Amino acid sequence: MKLILITALFQTLLFASYSGILVDKNTSAPIINATISDSTISVKSDENGSFTIDTNETYIHVKAYGYRPYKINTENNISNAELVSITVKALYLSFWSANTTSKKIKQVLKMIDETEINALVIDIKNEYGSTLFKTSFEQANSYGAHENRTNRDIEGFMELLKSKNIYTIARIVTFKDELQASNNPDYAIKKIDGSIWRNHDNMAWVDPFDSRSHEYAIAMAEEAAKVGFDEINFDYIRFPAKSGLAFCETNNQENRVETIGRFIDLAQNKLRKYGVFISVDTYGNICWSDDDNNIGQTVVSLAKHADYISPMLYPSGFASGSFYFENPSEHPYAVIYRSIKNIEDRIDSKRVRPWLQYFKDYAHTKKHYRKFEVREQIRAAEDINTSGWMMWSPSSTYHLNYFVKEDE
Structure with missing residues (x-):
């Protein structure tokens, strides 16, 4: 039991959750199904453009079809990440x-x-x-x-x-x-x-x-x-x-x-x-x-x-x-x-x-x-x-x- 608690505590210290919302810079519409990644894992944004990723890395990257790549500094708390569309x-x-x-x-x-x-x-x-x-x-x-x-x-x-x-x-x-x-x-x-x-x-x-x-x-x-x-x-x-x-x-x-x-x-x-x-x-x-x-x-x-x-x-x-x-x-x-x-x-x-x-x-x-x-x-x-x-x-x-x- 003690070992399980120590392991859980270690995992909590090792990874921090970072949450955000992805929106289109011009329209403020949520960006759905974007890929958010650190160096080892990826998650997807939901129908509201929201995501949560467990990471201890300083930077995470966002890829959404039809948008320029976007980099987020996890040390900065931002409410919305504004992605720029591009054709x-x-x-x-x-x-x-x-x-x-x-x-x-x-x-x-x-x-x-x-x-x-x-x-x-x-x-x-x-x-x-x-x-x-x-x-x-x-x-x-x-x-x-x-x-x-x-x-x-x-x-x-x-x-x-x-x-x-x-x-x-x-x-x-x-x-x-x-x-x-x-x-x-x-x-x-x-x-x-x-x-x-x-x-x-x-x-x-x-x-x-x-x-x-x-x-x-x-x-x-x-x-x-x-x-x-x-x-x-x-x-x-x-x-x-x-x-x-x-x-x-x-x-x-x-x-x-x-x-x-x-x-x-x-x-x-x-x-x-x-x-x-x-x-x-x-x-x-x-x-x-x-x-x-x-x-x-x-x-x-x-x-x-x-x-x-x-x-x-x-x-x-x-x-x-x-x-x-x-x-x-x-x-x-x-x-x-x-x-x-x-x-x-x-x-x-x-x-x-x-x-x-x-x-x-x-x-x-x-x-x-x-x-x-x-x-x-x-x-x-x-x-x-x-x-x-x-x-x-x-x-x-x-x-x-x-x-x-x-x-x-």
Whole structure:
């Protein structure tokens, strides 16, 4: 009996309850079903926006769909925590452009100052495995991942972005990683003959079934979280769309889907203490498929684990005949709207943030995507009430006037 009392007293001293109410800063409406976390546990806000979390930590983090991340100091007693809503309108900034001195960043920052753009997607680890800045992740550094870095002042760079209230998204190329695979052939994806497989651009991949590939990508994501990114975006978080390859586990749909879900859960747990959102990139046809397309991704499975999903809804990526159009790229509004409408029964549209096309049609008529096509995609994303959109230009070349609405 004495031992039980001592244990209860110890637990009381160890953990203190912190309670609060989450409200929308503009409307004062309660924020329901938000996730409140310290480094080890998470709780949800109720229908009144109220929550209680048992923690002895100084800071806790709040994540609510459609809002910026929010950090609470538990040493301060506040009645209401006011969260700021955001519809993310992001441009992709390549590995080669994401530093304080590049011409691209100067152009992009001007656009952010003068248009609706409020967010950037920035390469932290690219397809080769190189890192944007020198991280504290010694395994990657030992492979020379930092040798081609293009940002030598990540703290100053992030300070610049935060000074402009830019929502920052760190893109991590996950299982496609030449450096990691070539330095770890024991868990690289292989051909049936046992040699390392490389895809059409001569890049090797690590085996998504192997837990070491999970730990590596998540360690890289943690480096991005440490320097202050709001969101981690996992790209190539899938199996290769290629048959006849050798893996360390049986390569069937059940195993693939379970593995991708396990990876995202591990990322959520490891990154919990930073309060970052987690988004995952998918093929556009995920919106129209009942199976996993042999890559381990379905809308239902990803919705169980990730905060946001980002289908690459490039109209040029859909085959002739899709949507009953001979050339889907001629119908940018319909492609975006219909695709997201088709998955409303599986995931709330406010948890969908599509990638949109900002490049020449490569599949059909070879037409250039200019202001009309870009704005039609944006209009569709807005009409279907997504959490926003992310614009993909491989060269990070954008036109300011494309993002100024006609009625402004």
